[in-house]
Amino acid sequence: MSATFHPTSTHWGAFQVEVEGDRVVGVRPNPEDTAPSPVMANTPAAQHHRTRVARPAVRRRWLEHGPGPDPRRGDPDDVYVEVEWSTALDLLAAELDRVRTSHGNEAIYGGSYGWGSAGRIHHAQSQLHRFLNSIGGYTRSRTTYSHGALEVLFPRLIGTRGANHLLHRAPSWERIGEHTELLVSFGGLRLSNTWIASGGRAVQTAGPAMRAAAEAGVEFVSVSPLSDDTPEDLKCSWIRTRPGTDTAVLLALIHVLFDEGLADIGFLDRYTVGADRLRAYVMGERDERGAPGGVERSPEWAESVSGVPAAELRSLARRMAERRTLVNVGWSLQRARYGEQPLWAGLALACCLGQVGLPGGGFASGYGSMGNYGGGATPVGLPRMPQGDNPVDSFIPVAKISDMLLGPGLSYDYDGERRRFPDIRLVYWAGGNPFHHHQDLARLTRAFGRPETVVVHETHWTATARHADIVIPATTALERDDMAASQGDLTLRAMPRAVSPHGRARDEYDTYADLAERLGVRGRFTEGRTSGEWLRLAYERWRSMLARRDLHVPDFDGFWARGRIEIPGRVEDEALLGDFRADPEGRPLRTPSGRIELYSETIASFGYEDCPGHPVWLPGPAVTGHDEGDEAAAEELPLVLIANQPKERFHGQQDMGAHSVAHKVAGRAPLRMCPEDAEEAGVSDGDVARVCGPSGSCLAGVVVDDALRPGIVQLSTGSWYDPSGTDVTCAHGNPNVLTVDEGTSSLGQGCTGQLVRVRVEPYEGTPPEVRVFRPPLGIAEAPAPEREGLNG
Numbered sequence: 001m002s003a004t005f006h007p008t009s010t011h012w013g014a015f016q017v018e019v020e021g022d023r024v025v026g027v028r029p030n031p032e033d034t035a036p037s038p039v040m041a042n043t044p045a046a047q048h049h050r051t052r053v054a055r056p057a058v059r060r061r062w063l064e065h066g067p068g069p070d071p072r073r074g075d076p077d078d079v080y081v082e083v084e085w086s087t088a089l090d091l092l093a094a095e096l097d098r099v100r101t102s103h104g105n106e107a108i109y110g111g112s113y114g115w116g117s118a119g120r121i122h123h124a125q126s127q128l129h130r131f132l133n134s135i136g137g138y139t140r141s142r143t144t145y146s147h148g149a150l151e152v153l154f155p156r157l158i159g160t161r162g163a164n165h166l167l168h169r170a171p172s173w174e175r176i177g178e179h180t181e182l183l184v185s186f187g188g189l190r191l192s193n194t195w196i197a198s199g200g201r202a203v204q205t206a207g208p209a210m211r212a213a214a215e216a217g218v219e220f221v222s223v224s225p226l227s228d229d230t231p232e233d234l235k236c237s238w239i240r241t242r243p244g245t246d247t248a249v250l251l252a253l254i255h256v257l258f259d260e261g262l263a264d265i266g267f268l269d270r271y272t273v274g275a276d277r278l279r280a281y282v283m284g285e286r287d288e289r290g291a292p293g294g295v296e297r298s299p300e301w302a303e304s305v306s307g308v309p310a311a312e313l314r315s316l317a318r319r320m321a322e323r324r325t326l327v328n329v330g331w332s333l334q335r336a337r338y339g340e341q342p343l344w345a346g347l348a349l350a351c352c353l354g355q356v357g358l359p360g361g362g363f364a365s366g367y368g369s370m371g372n373y374g375g376g377a378t379p380v381g382l383p384r385m386p387q388g389d390n391p392v393d394s395f396i397p398v399a400k401i402s403d404m405l406l407g408p409g410l411s412y413d414y415d416g417e418r419r420r421f422p423d424i425r426l427v428y429w430a431g432g433n434p435f436h437h438h439q440d441l442a443r444l445t446r447a448f449g450r451p452e453t454v455v456v457h458e459t460h461w462t463a464t465a466r467h468a469d470i471v472i473p474a475t476t477a478l479e480r481d482d483m484a485a486s487q488g489d490l491t492l493r494a495m496p497r498a499v500s501p502h503g504r505a506r507d508e509y510d511t512y513a514d515l516a517e518r519l520g521v522r523g524r525f526t527e528g529r530t531s532g533e534w535l536r537l538a539y540e541r542w543r544s545m546l547a548r549r550d551l552h553v554p555d556f557d558g559f560w561a562r563g564r565i566e567i568p569g570r571v572e573d574e575a576l577l578g579d580f581r582a583d584p585e586g587r588p589l590r591t592p593s594g595r596i597e598l599y600s601e602t603i604a605s606f607g608y609e610d611c612p613g614h615p616v617w618l619p620g621p622a623v624t625g626h627d628e629g630d631e632a633a634a635e636e637l638p639l640v641l642i643a644n645q646p647k648e649r650f651h652g653q654q655d656m657g658a659h660s661v662a663h664k665v666a667g668r669a670p671l672r673m674c675p676e677d678a679e680e681a682g683v684s685d686g687d688v689a690r691v692c693g694p695s696g697s698c699l700a701g702v703v704v705d706d707a708l709r710p711g712i713v714q715l716s717t718g719s720w721y722d723p724s725g726t727d728v729t730c731a732h733g734n735p736n737v738l739t740v741d742e743g744t745s746s747l748g749q750g751c752t753g754q755l756v757r758v759r760v761e762p763y764e765g766t767p768p769e770v771r772v773f774r775p776p777l778g779i780a781e782a783p784a785p786e787r788e789g790l791n792g
């Protein structure tokens with residue numbers, strides 16, 4: 001049989017799949033990609049894996065007992081019943097109708113956070129939101145797991161537009177190479193993280209671009225607990241912090257600037273408010289409430305907190321003041337308790353250096369966190385599937401999912417508001433995996449026991465699908481026609497279908513169209529179009545938008561025939577907030593003062609203990625799992641675990657793929673620790689260890705590695721949650737069974753999953769088998785080969 005190659009796009013990059021007889025048998029990079037991501041090697045096994053959802057399925061207990069709370073949701077021994085499409089659609093439409101009629105549309109939670117697949121049209125969340133809007137709306141979610149604290153904080157500090165630019169229009173690595181002399185990155189610059197960009201990048205440019213910047217003379221400093229968080233060829237110097245102590249380091253750098261007369265007072269006076277309050281605080285003249293007295297935030301003080309020698313901090317501050325310096329705060333730092341503080345302190349440091357708004361200088365948050373950050377100019381727009389309007393005005397900050405399901409009607413703080421949780425009866429998820437992404441998964445299981453019905457659309461039998469009552473099989477991106485591009489990408493690429501749908505999986509668009517039909521609103525959802533017609537229309541609308549700006553691209557057929565086109569009209573800023581710097585009166589920031597708020601009256605007026613009016617060091621540890629002064633807990637859980645992004649895959653996606661599996665140790669997630677800690681814990685390289693945290697425990701495979709400093713272990717996210725063992729919460733190594741379900745602060749309520757205290761111990765006896773790479777009970781292991789009529 002001869003193989004053919006088909007272009008595709010994933011969030012981990014664009015590449016080609018090799019197809020033989022309707023099966024994906026291999027992958028190869030695009031020829032022009034000089035630094036392709038190895039993550040693509042996961043795709044062939046995942047595409048045809050036995051955990052693909054082949055047919056609609058209903059949890060037997062729900063089928064027998066009907067809708068209602070059920071604490072057994074997620075039970076690994078639960079049985080599913082495969083049903084015909086028409087049965088599944090009838091049941092689901094009737095249930096949606098029941099819930100919206102009896103409880104109102106607000107009772108449907110359709111936030112459905114998650115990354116799904118690349119593709120502008122078949123984007124799972126957009127499709128679901130469009131459908132739910134067409135049937136009267138839903139309770140939505142706000143902000144992200146990626147940078148939830150940043151998204152709430154920065155509009156207050158630099159205005160909404162400034163915050164948007166910070167996240168989406170950062171200057172490129174090329175500009176950094178031209179202008180920056182010193183780049184200090186808190187949270188490293190992990191090359192593996194830059195493989196990811198929403199929509200996928202046509203070529204991976206971050207690695208080569210960072211290298212070119214280093215060759216052009218940029219000096220890199222990585223502040224991180226891990227020594228291998230920056231590519232070796234950057235020859236970067238490494239400042240080892242204790243996790244969760246960066247705010248202390250940043251305040252001490254500010255202290256040196258004020259103390260030694262290096263702070264740019266002219267800049268602070270002209271462009272910021274609150275510098276005097278901040279100065280009084282770091283010099284120990286005022287406490288965090290502005291009352292007289294306090295602790296001097298000196299390098300010596302910071303050394304006692306962070307472990308970084310005071311002399312090193314002094315010399316770094318002086319070097320920063322002498323050169324064109326860019327302060328980058330990676331997103332990981334704000335995925336922790338008080339996650340707002342290192343961001344705010346980082347911005348304040350850049351202001352004290354007087355470099356905000358200068359090319360190559362100032363503040364950034366995201367270099368090394370994602371490939372589009374610094375990856376090039378931003379398009380003026382991309383083709384999109386319209387979602388319609390949501391008539392329901394109900395939302396939660398995204399990481400409040402368990403709190404919401406467990407506490408309908410309870411109140412909580414968020415960004416200056418006192419809000420109440422809605423009473424959710426039906427949870428509808430498509431394109432996300434909360435049992436990958438949320439903290440304290442045992443609690444999330446209890447939360448998922450509360451609604452009356454849980455619906456999940458999935459390509460695979462993930463842990464979230466195994467918590468659903470109704471599971472709808474979705475096609476993968478390889479099984480449908482679509483197009484892709486990422487922010488900062490140079491091309492828009494066609495993604496023609498490469499293989500037939502697995503089993504009886506269908507495009508979600510068709511599923512929603514049939515559900516809408518049963519609910520009497522087919523026309524509202526489809527507007528009379530097929531998904532192929534939407535693809536064409538979205539492209540043509542984009543083409544018209546470009547034409548109005550005198551930018552020209554071929555028509556849809558021309559684009560499809562070529563396979564990819566260059567995206568015209570991209571914009572790139574030389575510097576972040578450069579226009580504000582050039583003309584602070586004429587182009588003020590949309591903040592109450594019109595300037596950068598180093599002290600925010602608004603935030604101060606909220607009265608939050610955990611996020612006062614300017615950046616502060618808060619006494620409670622940023623690492624969850626123990627509280628200030630709780631020595632017993634600290635002793636019980638002596639190590640800090642870093643739950644960062646997996647380099648071998650993208651989140652939980654394609655965990656059964658070859659590249660991901662090759663990184664498992666004894667069939668479990670790899671747990672990295674230094675030789676001293678391994679010895680202390682009584683475990684060796686290759687062992688199965690038990691990791692215990694404040695919320696639960698998991699097994700993991702030990703990797704002894706001296707890239708870590710003592711006291712710190714690393715277990716990346718994304719190994720599929722396996723609750724089937726009897727003496728551990730997860731037999732496979734998902735760190736989110738260990739993490740604590742707590743928001744960053746009353747302000748941002750962001751995810752705090754990055755850091756948690758743990759203990760590592762040997763696992764005695766035969767470890768439980770990992771069961772997640774088999775479908776649940778009742779589901780045939782062999783995929784159903786035959787196709788049936790759409791409603792047959």
Ligand SMILES: Nc1nc2c(c(=O)[nH]1)N[C@H]1C(S)=C(S)[C@@H](COP(=O)(O)OP(=O)(O)OC[C@H]3O[C@@H](n4cnc5c(=O)[nH]c(N)nc54)[C@H](O)[C@@H]3O)O[C@H]1N2
Pocket residue numbers: 113114115116117122124145146147335429430431432433434436437438457458459460462474475476477508643644645650651652653717735736739751753754
């Ligand atoms: N402890 C800890 N936890 C974290 C983090 C951390 O740093 N530490 N990081 C957090 C961050 S930044 C993020 S963004 C989240 C990520 O969390 P998620 O985005 O929820 O994780 P994914 O595994 O990408 O989930 C996407 C799901 O969509 C499915 N899918 C793919 N294509 C389709 C499709 O076309 N249709 C449908 N219906 N489904 C599809 C995939 O099979 C997969 O299960 O995790 C967060 N969790």
Ligand SMILES: Nc1nc2c(c(=O)[nH]1)N[C@H]1C(S)=C(S)[C@@H](COP(=O)(O)OP(=O)(O)OC[C@H]3O[C@@H](n4cnc5c(=O)[nH]c(N)nc54)[C@H](O)[C@@H]3O)O[C@H]1N2
Pocket residue numbers: 145146147186187188190192193194195196223224225226229241242243244245246330331332333368369370642643644645646647648649650651754755
């Ligand atoms: N390969 C791959 N890449 C990914 C993803 C993936 O799943 N796989 N997910 C993508 C997504 S959705 C997102 S949002 C981004 C997230 O991007 P980030 O949040 O930047 O990524 P992480 O890998 O979670 O963390 C980066 C590093 O920060 C360091 N760090 C952790 N805690 C601290 C601390 O307290 N202080 C300091 N100084 N450093 C600390 C750790 O050493 C860690 O390796 O990654 C994206 N990139």
Ligand SMILES: [Mo]
Pocket residue numbers: 145146147
């Ligand atoms: Mo993310």
